[in-house]
Amino acid sequence: MIQRIKSAGRKTRELLLIGARHWLRIVLLMLFVYSGLPWVAPSLAKLGLLETADLIYTLYSPFCHQFAFRSPFVFGEQAFYPRGAADSGYITFEEFAETSEAFQAQFRHWSAVYYGNTSPSGRATDLQEFTVAQQIAARHFIGDETFGYKTSLCARDLAIYTMLFVGALIYSRYRWRIRPMPLWLYVFVGLGPVGLDGLSQLLSYPPFEFWPVRETIPAFRIITGGLFGLMSAWLGFPHIERSMQDLIDSLEPDAAETPN
Secondary structure (H helix, E strand, C coil), rough: HHHHHHHHHHHHHHHHHHHHHHHHHHHHHHHHHHHHHHHHHHHHHHHHHHHHHHHHHHHHHHHHHHHHHHEECCCCCCCCCHHHHHHCCCCCHHHHHHHCHHHHHHHHHHHHHHHCCCCCCCCCCCCCCCCHHHHHHHHHHCCCCCCEEEEEHHHHHHHHHHHHHHHHHHHHHHCCCCCCCCHHHHHHHHHHHHHHHHHHCCCCCCCCCCCCCCCCHHHHHHHHHHHHHHHHHHHHHHHHHHHHHHHHHHHCCCCCCCCC
């Protein structure tokens, strides 16, 4: 029994050492997969493999609102379909949704679920009120032949995780030269833009409605998300490095402190 406990302890120690020594490679792989799969989903949908595509959309749904009017599209007429409130210069989501039977079907379904009928106040394309049925329909709508098919993460989330991956690549090359960025700089450059943008939108919708409905143009979503992702990498990875080195030292005191 004692031998089994010792053997289990050794195996656990070895696994921890492997994880601590190669943590950056593990993070790079996870970020590559997480930021890459959202582009696989619309490709599968385009090929008609809707069940497989739906699996990816479902896996990502707890982590992103997946609103069609805030997500990139591929294989369609536009890369983005912002709401009219964004005044983005794109043809609006409402205009496309009005002629999309796929979106109308989603709206009728969720209207029946939430209202008990298919004719709540407002048309399916009247998103100004942003009712529950409208939100859920825009979330579950993945696209059609005209729209193209959306990624399984919204534009801002894609930018965040893509730039986290880029930051990890940069850190893997210069890891022993990079120090954590100052926290005050992270607050102003990393958190500030994305926080102000998201909060200003949230407070424009019910139940707050402090000002007219505000929607950000896609470029600003990408920029603020990208800044947040890159600044988070700059702040976080050096601290993780130190923690992993401390773990290595505690498990193997004589371990050489060399790059992996």
